Amino acid sequence: MPRPPVRPCLFVGVLLAGIAGAAGAATLERGNGPEPSTLDAHKCQEVACGNVLRDLYEGLVTEDARGRLVPGMAERWFMSADGRTWTFVLRDGLRWSNGEPLDAPQVVASFRRAFLPLTAAPFGELFDALHDAKAVQAGNAPPSSLGVEATDARTVVFHLDRSAPFPALLTLPIAFPVYLPAVQRLGAQHTRPGALVSNGAYRLAAWTPQANLVVERNAYFHDARDVAIERVRYQVTEDAAAEMQRFAAGDLHITEVVPPQPLDALRRRFGTQLHVSPYLGAFWLGINTTVAPYRDGDCVRVSMPPSTGPRGLAPLRDGCLDRGHALRRALSLAIDRDILVHHVTGFGERVAFGVVPPGIEGYAPATTPWAGWSQARREAEARRLYRAAGFDARRPLEIELRYNTSTPHRRLALAVASMWRRVLGARVRLRNEEWKVFVGNRKQRVITQVFRGGWIGDVPDARNFLTAFDGDGPLNWTGYSDTGVHERLAHADAARSPAARNAWLHAAETRVLQSDAVIPLYFYTSKHLVDARVHGFEANTLDHHASRWLRLDP
Incomplete structure (x- = not known):
């Protein structure tokens, strides 16, 4: 049967739709070093899990591409005159990645879970300024005595025993809100694909042990419209030399590290794609x-x-x-x-x-x-x-x-x-x-x-x-x-x-x-190699590069 003629305007429309679809479906390939030891935000203690968790979750305060503190779940915050009471006002309409509402009492409940002795959060020590944090983590005080409370559905208040750089601490994974219904129902398995409920720019889509981990854009994230990259695949790359070879072959857009080699030779080979700071x-x-x-x-x-x-x-x-x-x-x-x-x-x-x-x-x-x-x-x-x-x-x-x-x-x-x-x-x-x-x-x-x-x-x-x-x-x-x-x-x-x-x-x-x-x-x-098609990768002293701030040319 003869093929019917294609109308020019229809052809152009289909072509543009295909290009847009391809761009929207583009996947950012990131080297991430070793396999993450956990995706339980409260138990993370290394860079590999921290990189992924900053895509999956957002704290009350977060960091922009240059590492500066910016509003996260909280749209604003203020400190008392003595520096020992911090009040955070949540954005209106926050939701989990499953679409359920996220409010201040859930944030408080998550903090209490983080400091339970059973959780054994390794970064709990960094919050020793928070009232009764040490006592709760040691099992010497009930979780309800922890210095955090919800005064209404959108307000979280922290009480400290001494002054501390508290907003900066709230960017750590231990301060991310964990979805407790999944923890209660599934225990340690709440971090698996299909079970993990998060609140960040991305949600967990797949995890192949010792191979890669895939996150996809979270449609319920409050700033989802400004998240340019649809999908990110974190590759396990324990061998730095092999990681560089994969970058050179076009299999990775960003490396986690660069193997020890003469710096001048690497600059000659990779030019502005080599980022050292x-x-x-x-x-x-x-x-x-x-x-x-x-x-x-x-x-x-x-x-x-x-x-x-x-x-x-x-x-x-x-x-x-x-x-x-x-x-x-x-x-x-x-x-x-x-x-x-x-x-x-x-x-x-x-x-x-x-x-x-x-x-x-x-x-x-x-x-x-x-x-x-x-x-x-x-x-x-x-x-x-x-x-x-x-x-x-x-x-x-x-x-x-x-x-x-x-x-x-x-x-x-x-x-x-x-x-x-x-x-x-x-x-x-x-x-x-x-x-x-x-x-x-x-x-x-x-x-x-x-x-x-x-x-x-x-x-x-x-x-x-x-x-x-x-x-x-x-x-x-x-x-x-x-x-x-x-x-x-x-x-x-x-x-x-x-x-x-x-x-x-x-x-x-x-x-x-x-x-x-x-x-x-x-x-x-x-030390990173960053593909020229990746935009928004900014140097910062903490070396945090959340995918939500990046763009990838098709």
Whole structure:
């Protein structure tokens, strides 16, 4: 049968509709590093799940493309004169991704769930300013005593025991509203596709373990009309080199990282698609201070060179050397950080001798007394401490360095192991683990010795980097506990001026560094490859890039 003629206007209309449909159906392909350990917003503690959750959820306050605080669920908020009461007024007509209304009492109920002992939210420690937050999380107070209430359907009020940068904290996943009917009905399975109900710009559409995770635009989101990208696929990309190859082949629009390679060569290859910028993050190696031979308390009588003991550079007290502390410091001194940042990482990272990175307004980061030494002097001191701790060529230290599967982490672990062998004669075993296994082992502190650690800033505040060293919370992977640190942080919390608060935080960081429970190595830069068709990708120190702010050319 002959094909009927096509009317020109009809053909053009069909063609335009097809183009529009193709553009609307475009999928943003994002590398995301390891498999997210969870999509339970209250239990997320790493970058991989945080990236996805910022697409699925929105807190009372959120961040724009440049990392600035902007209204989220709340259209406005205000603080009391003493800085201890915060009031948030919700937008009218908020809805969950299933279309049900979302109001202030549900926000309050979600906060109470976040701080239940059973939830074990790892970021609960960051909310210690919230009234009774610690007591509720420890099981010593009922959830109803938590300092949050709904005074009406659209108003949420928080009561603090001290001043704190509270709006910034509300951008964290622990502050996202979780849909409790699904939690009550499905338990841990409420995070699966078809079950997860969220309130952000996207909803969960699919999740293929160890492969990818797909989110689609949420039609009930209050700003859905301005969400340009219909669908986002987060790809599991633990191997940075393979991730870059997928980007070069056109399979990814954005990478999570860039593998260690000469920066000039990458710039020649990728041009303006390479994005490198300052990042509020510190990389360090943690040491399990609860196990031998790294724990404190075993003293040996030694005669240390006068140049070390009196200046407080060796862990001496009344002629007694703490064996575990001496060994930890020896491991730290033996590492040549300049080699690491110039030849192993190579992306403009800055050598670190502290745990709080520069760039936080009003805060002067602390450092170690030996930061200004030459590397030769550090290595000589490392050998003396190593021998004093009871190790030598006939009795070498056998040490296990654990890290999560990743090309950059493997390269760095190999370099550190080589330095420990060369300088100290230690026997080093490298152990790499899939992310979820690594996180679990690090948290339990049973089989770990030295491990990949560090902290990425959740908010631009020095206390955010120090909270893990205060007490025995879930973020204290080293097991280090010191009343001196706790007292200094308490003084910072009670300070009446930003300057006094920062001075006490500086004192707390100094105390942490004196313990050598962690080995600071470098401060991060963020590194991404971004396809030229992606618009709206802005540098920011927290390296948060929610998909709702991006656009993708067809």
